[in-house]
Amino acid sequence: MGDVKEMGRIDAASLGKVAVLLGGRSAEREVSLMSGQGVLAALRSKGVDAHPFDPAERPMDDLRREGFARCFIALHGRYGEDGTVQGALELLGIPYTGPGVMASSVAMDKLMTKRIWLAEGLPTPAWRQVRSPAETRAAFEVLGLPMIVKPVREGSTIGLTKVTSADQCEAAYALAAGQDPMVMCEQFIAGDEVTCPVLGTGADARALPVIRIVAPDGNYDYQNKYFTDDTQYLVPCGLPEGEEAAIQALALAAYRALDCRGWARADVMIDAVSRKPWLLEINTSPGMTGHSLVPMSARATGLSYEDLCLGVLAAASLDNTEGAQAAV
Template sequence: MSIFDQKIDAARLGKVAVLMGGDSAEREISLLSGNGVLKALRSRGVDAQGWDTGERPLAQLASEKIDRCFIALHGRHGEDGTVQGALELLGIPYTGPGVMASAIAMDKTMAKRIWRFEGLPTPDWRLVTSAAGVAQAFAALGAPMIVKPVREGSTLGLTKVLSADQCAEAYRLAASHDPEVLCEQFIDGDETTCALVGQGQGARALPLIRIVAPQGNYDFQNKYFTDVVRYDCPSGLPAEEEAAIQQLSLAAYRTLACRGWARTDIMVRATDRKPFLLEINTSPGMTGHSLVPMAARACGVAYEDLCLAILAGASLDAWQGRGGRT
């Protein structure tokens, strides 16, 4: 049974904190996501309050007798296992993947290593820590090449390198966000994303979204603050191709032991229609431009019901018999 098929009694979810804001480079987007989620949960009768982790200590969650948390934090100290670990210690169930899955997914190179070990396709890459390393990666991978921080989201610090003379500036920009920099082979083709909900073999892939950005420039500004990007949902891809991408997304999700929800980003190479995993987002955006709510709407699930279903699935890594809350 899908998480959307369950009847949810809002009163039984208890007192809820929607964690938002924080101190990452994605703070403003997180506040937009969190306030959207907060409004949605309250509209469904949930006793929810906003909790800006950049202003209020997590330790106060216990004294406030919070029963569960909806994590609407993006980026570091919210999507990387740190908040998840704190909530494990406090015994407060939370939405989304657990500590290990969150930490691995946030580290793009670690996720790619695991996917490649498991035989899942992902573009070739190099991990570098200097401008010279970017130049060496460019010589090996060729043009175009994507340069981005290892642990960052929303395309922050990303450069599409077309020539060797761009390598130093691309490194400088990426390294301003993270000392470790990922140089990745560029895949020319359709940009797609797949939302996933649930756990283990019960996880479900939502309808695929094809992203069509001006000149392929799906950057931070175009993601959140313009209407120039076209989102095709239904994707318009052949049914068998969409099904194959959904299965690849589920495999990526399960391989990292994700639960609750997440969203994969996948490029489909134009020359042979082979899909490649780029990354997985374990606390996806929930703004007016966000993609998981768009995919949910495509299968008849309203934003408010999506938020409620994700919240109802809040859980802990810890075995409950050791003292964690249920």
């Protein structure tokens, strides 16, 4: 993607007609609409010929019929962040922002993500996949108090419960299973909650400043993420010396292990006692709302929201470049 200082020097006209994909059909539609409108305004302010495009309301083939040269994916959750839209764009031969089909699909599946990270020797909290309230209660006996119960293929803490007693297991399972038939229980790590964006591809990928998140009562849920001003986001993060660099290195390793490109954001918990960082998940289509974290981190490097959007768009690509040439 080039150096941060180069992002504001991109020739907007060279990017062609751009579709900002927003909305979609997932449980995160409302947030995606906010992200997409922000990105759309930012790109237009930089002179990009950008247009909104909601895949829930229009067939994807309209993108080719209407001559779009590239897409900025501002979709979140299923049908936007899970490889499905990426696959459609590969078939259409239209470059798009963020990781490719496989990386997007794997990152959306928290179980597959954890299996790959463990295979690469990267730390992630213990977990159990569960298929019933009884299995959830059994996981509680193994993973301890408290425990996180969440859908495997959902984001933004939707369907997530922090279980503090065994009698909460049935309701927690039902809430998660209402979002996704695949449900997981995860060991809770008490300590600092942080996030670290990554920009770029391969050897050129780099981690941005770490953000420390201080939510009301330690509850960084859907409401506190997007719709209140009570959560504190600390940049600089104020972590002890050396910890930020270690988390940046971990985020980069997690990003590369999944073969991500373009951009993503890794979420990490730091154990309050041992100070060991633990990878929770990686977001391959990060939020771009007024409360979102990647723009906050980018600003700390001197990169504006508008230039961030322009740089991410300029890095749009395809997994299959031969397919792109054939489709033109």
